Amino acid sequence: MKTLIKQSRDALFQQEDINFLLTNRVPRIALTRFMGWFSKIRNPLVREASIGVWRLFTELDLREAKKTRFHSMHDCFTRELKDGARTVDADPAVLGSPCDAIVGACGPVAGVEVFQAKGFPYSAVELFGDAQAVEPFRDGSFVTLRLTSSMYHRFHAPHDCTVERVRYLSGDTWNVNPIALKRVERLFCRNERAVLEARLHAGGHRIALVPVAAILVASMRLHCLDVLLHVGYQGPTRMDVDAPYAKGQEMGWFEHGSTIIVFAPKGFALAEGIESGTRIRMGQALMRLPS
Structure with a gap:
């Protein structure tokens, strides 16, 4: 029995080694730039072949998509959903x-x-x-949200709020899957990312959303800015804005899947059932405000 357990563990480690090598020990930024170009090709053969391969290796489900046909693989990545496909928890x-x-x-x-x-x-x-921007979240709470490649890639306001500042930090494009997270120290701090600082309309609480890019997906669009943030971006790194959002309103999207880390101040608590491994949909309860 011990031998079988050891063999299973060794096989798992070998699979993780292969995954890590294939997704990280490669020219990450060059591949990311190439995918950014390739995914936007508007050729029916390229589009159908790309989406077909994508379906083969993931759980891609397009039944909730607003459109039934896409111009390109990128168009499919950044798809909108049908009205009513997600329910936003209305509890203030x-x-x-x-x-x-x-x-x-x-x-x-x-x-x-x-x-x-x-x-x-x-x-x-x-x-x-x-x-200074971190101080409101000292001894607060955080949740890391990982988007897989087949998921809906747009993100929305978690509450009625106003985004007051966006800070863009250029960086690498390491894969952000669990295998890499167990092997690369400070991975989120190495990758390209944006920090969205917002203030809730209820109680004036501050929150922060940190979208983190990854290999093949180092590009994000924010509605509160008129520029595309990507690995070649050379504009200002700190942008003061005044962008109000209603709870559930779309804030932007990734060009593919990646990660969003949500920070809240002391007094906020994780919602019931929120723990590592939980699958959650946009609009479902993530945290509870202080009573």
Whole structure:
């Protein structure tokens, strides 16, 4: 029995080694630039072949998509959903999930330290790129939301709020799957990311959403900005905005799947059932506001 367990464990480690090598020990930024170009090709043969391969390796389900035909693979990546496909929790005491996702590391922020995986801490100061911006979330709560490649890739306001500032931090394009998170220290702090600082209309609480890009997907569109954030972006890194959103209103999208880390101040608590591995849909309860 012990031999079988050891063989199974060794096989798992070998699979993880192969996955890590194939998705990280490659020219990540070059592949990301290529995919950005390739995915936008508007050729029926390229489109159908690309989406067909995508379906072969993922659980891609387009039944909820607003459109039935797509111009390109990119058009499919960034698809909108039919009206009513997601229900937003209307309870004003609830902070809803900004996206469809699988919950990763989550829980309390220890000072300014959070975890990407067991035994792999990182500093929220490094993630945000600004020590002062982290202070509202000292000893608060966080949830890591991982979007797989087949999921709906747009993200929405978790509550009635106003985005006051966006900070863009250029970086690498490591894969952000669980295998990489267990092997690459401070991975989220290494990758390209944006920090959206917002204030809730209820109680004036601050929250922050940190979309993190990854290999093949280092590009994100925010409605509050008139520029596309991507690996070649050379504009200002800090942008003050005044963009109000209603709960559930679309804020932007990834060019593919990736990660959003949600930060809330002390007093917020994870909603019932939110733990690592939980599958959640946009609009479902993610955290509860202080009573």
